[in-house]
Amino acid sequence: MNYSENQVVELLRKVTHPVSAKDIVTLNLVNNLRVEGKKISFTLEFPGFNDPLKSSLRKACFKLLQDELGKEASVEIEVKTALKPVERQKRQYLPDVRNIIAVASGKGGVGKSTVAVNLAVAFAATGARVGLIDADIYGPSIPKMLNAEFVNPIIKKVNGKDLIEPVERHGIKALSIGFFVNPDDATIWRGPMASSAFQQLLGDTDWGELDYMFVDLPPGTSDIHLTLVQSVAVTGVVIVSTPQDVALADAVKGINMFRTPAVNVPVLGLIENMAWFTPAELPNNRYYIFGKEGCLKLAGQFGIPVLGQIPLVQEIREGGDSGEPSVLTKGPVSEAFKAIADNLIIQLLKRNTDLDPTKVVEITKTRSNFSH
Numbered sequence: 169m170n171y172s173e174n175q176v177v178e179l180l181r182k183v184t185h186p187v188s189a190k191d192i193v194t195l196n197l198v199n200n201l202r203v204e205g206k207k208i209s210f211t212l213e214f215p216g217f218n219d220p221l222k223s224s225l226r227k228a229c230f231k232l233l234q235d236e237l238g239k240e241a242s243v244e245i246e247v248k249t250a251l252k253p254v255e256r257q258k259r260q261y262l263p264d265v266r267n268i269i270a271v272a273s274g275k276g277g278v279g280k281s282t283v284a285v286n287l288a289v290a291f292a293a294t295g296a297r298v299g300l301i302d303a304d305i306y307g308p309s310i311p312k313m314l315n316a317e318f319v320n321p322i323i324k325k326v327n328g329k330d331l332i333e334p335v336e337r338h339g340i341k342a343l344s345i346g347f348f349v350n351p352d353d354a355t356i357w358r359g360p361m362a363s364s365a366f367q368q369l370l371g372d373t374d375w376g377e378l379d380y381m382f383v384d385l386p387p388g389t390s391d392i393h394l395t396l397v398q399s400v401a402v403t404g405v406v407i408v409s410t411p412q413d414v415a416l417a418d419a420v421k422g423i424n425m426f427r428t429p430a431v432n433v434p435v436l437g438l439i440e441n442m443a444w445f446t447p448a449e450l451p452n453n454r455y456y457i458f459g460k461e462g463c464l465k466l467a468g469q470f471g472i473p474v475l476g477q478i479p480l481v482q483e484i485r486e487g488g489d490s491g492e493p494s495v496l497t498k499g500p501v502s503e504a505f506k507a508i509a510d511n512l513i514i515q516l517l518k519r520n521t522d523l524d525p526t527k528v529v530e531i532t533k534t535r536s537n538f539s540h
Contacts, residue, residue, distance in 0.1 A: 170205045171237060177201070179236050183228050186221060187517040192229070200246075208233060209244040219517070220510035222247050249295045261370040261399045264377045265299065267516060270396060270405040270433070272426070274418025276387035279441040280408040281309045282488050283478070283508075284384040286495040287406075290509035292339035293495075296379040299334065301369050302344030303396065304386040305362040311346040314338070315491020321347050324374065331374040338493060341378070343369050359391040366395055388418070389425045397431050397529040404436035404519050404526075406475065406512065411440055411462030419463075423470055433526055435472050436515040438463045439508060443477035454479075473515060476508035 180198055181191045192198055192212070201210040212229070214222055226245050233243050262268060271284040284300065292298040302310035311317045314337040321343065322333050334341035345365055357365070375381070383402075386392055396402060405426045409419040419438070426433040440463035444454040457480065467474045478484070483501055487494040495505040 171203050171208065171241070173201055173203045176203055176208055176210075176233070179232060180229060183225065183232060185225065187514055188521040192225065197225075206237075206240055207242045207244075208237075209246075211246045211248055213248045213250045215250055219249075220513055261367070262375060262378075262381060265375065265381045266379045267403040267520075268381045268383065268400050269436070269512075269516075270383045270385055270402050270426075271408060272385045272393070272405050272422050273387050273408045273415075274389075274420065274422040275409070275415045276307075278387075278408055278410050278415050279478070279484075280387070281313060281384050282484060282494075283406075283408050283439055283441060284382050285310065285313045285488075286493045286505045287509055287512065288340045288342075288380075288382045289338045289493045290495045290506055291380050291382075291513075294509075297377060298340045299375055299378045299381040300340050300342040301381065301383045302342070302346060303366055303369070303383050303392050305345050305357065305365055305392065306386065308344045308346030309488075310342060310344040310384060313488050313491060313493070314342055316342070316347070319347060326374050330372070332369075332372055333374055337491075338496065341375060343373055345369070363391050363395040366392055367399060370399055389421060393425065394529070397433060399528070401526040401528050402433045404434040404516065406436050406439060407472075408439045408441055409463055409466075410442045411456070411459040413459065413462065415458075416462050416466050419466065423472070431529055434519050434523060435470075436512060436519060437473040437475035438467050439475050440464070440477040442480040445480045448482065473511070475511040475515070476504060478504050478508075 177193055177198070181193045183192045184190065185192060185195055185197070188195060197212050197214065199211045199213045202208070212222065212226055226247055229245055230243050234241055271280055271287070273280040281302075281304070288298050288300040300310065302308045311319070314335070316335050316337055319335050321335055323330050324333055332343065334343045335347065336342070383396060385396065407419050407422050409415045423435055425431060426435055442458050445457050446454055463477070464474055479501065481501055483497065483499075484494050487497070494501045496502070
C-alpha cells in the first residue's frame with residue numbers, strides 16, 4: 169500500500185518541539201515534502217538559528233514514520249538552517265535585529281566580556297547572523313579580544329546618511345568605542361557623553377539584518393544600562409558571575425534591576441565563570457578557588473536556569489589576549505562555551521514562545537521614576 173502526503177503530514181503532527189510545545193507542522197518546520205509510493209522525503213528547516221534539538225527531532229520523525237508505516241517505508245530527512253528575513257520592527261535603533269541579548273554582571277573582573285565574545289562567535293558558527301556591541305564605554309576590551317585593536321572602522325553613505333561599518337571578525341559584526349580612541353588613553357566622559365556615544369554605536373551603524381545582537385554591558389547598573397533599555401526592546405539578559413559571595417551579591421543587584429517592573433527584561437540565565445581551577449598537568453582535579461556552585465545556589469533562589477559553568481584555565485586568558493576566542497579551539501573549554509550557547513538558544517526559544525515582546529522603557533519625570 170502506497171502512502172499519501174496527508175497521511176504523512178498527520179503523522180508528523182504527533183512530533184512536538186519540546187520548547188514551544190507545538191507540533192513541527194504547525195511550526196512550519198516541515199518543508200519540501202514528497203511522497204512517492206513508499207518513499208518519503210522532506211526537509212526540517214529551522215529559521216535563523218541552529219536549534220540544538222534538531223538532531224533529536226529528526227530521530228523522532230524517522231522513528232515515528234517507521235513505527236507507524238512499517239520498516240518498508242523509506243524515509244529521507246534533510247535538516248537545514250534557513251536565514252529568513254527579519255520582520256522589521258518599528259523602532260529607531262536596531263530595527264532589523266531579531267533578538268537583542270544583554271550580557272551583564274554586577275561586578276567587574278568576572279569575565280563578562282570573555283563570555284560575550286565566545287557566545288557571539290559560537291552563535292555565528294551555527295550559521296546565524298550575529299552582532300556584538302561593546303557597551304563598556306570606559307573600559308572597552310572587545311577590540312583586543314577580537315585582535316582588532318588598531319582597526320579603524322570606515323564610514324559609508326547609506327541612503328544619504330553617514331553610517332559606521334562594523335568590524336568583522338570570526339563571522340560576527342562588532343563595534344566598540346575602543347575602535348575610535350587610543351588604546352592607552354583613558355575615556356574621561358560624564359554619563360550623558362557616554363550614553364550618547366553608546367547610542368551612536370546602536371543607531372549610526374550599518375548593522376544590516378541580524379538574528380542576534382549581543383550587548384556587552386559595563387559592570388554594575390549604570391547610565392548605559394538605562395540607555396539600552398530606553399533605546400531598544402531587549403529580548404533578554406544573561407548574568408555572568410563567579411561563585412564568590414562578593415560577586416554573587418552584586419549579581420543579585422543586576423538581576424533585580426532587570427526584573428524590576430519598570431524595566432521588565434527577562435533574565436535568560438546565569439553563567440558561572442571561574443567555576444573551578446584545573447591545572448593542565450592534573451586534568452582530573454578541580455580546585456574551587458572562588459567557592460563552589462555559588463551560581464547554582466543563586467539560580468535556585470531566583471528560579472533562573474544556569475546556562476553552564478566555565479573553568480578557570482590558562483587557555484581562556486590566552487585566547488582573550490591573542491584575539492582568538494576559546495570557542496574556536498578544540499577541547500573541554502570550547503565544548504563548555506558551545507553547550508552554554510545551545511542552552512541559551514533553548515532559553516531564547518522558550519522566552520519568545522511563552523512571553524510577549526519586551527517593551528522599550530520610557531523615562532518620565534526623574535531617573536528613578538520610569539515606566540513603559
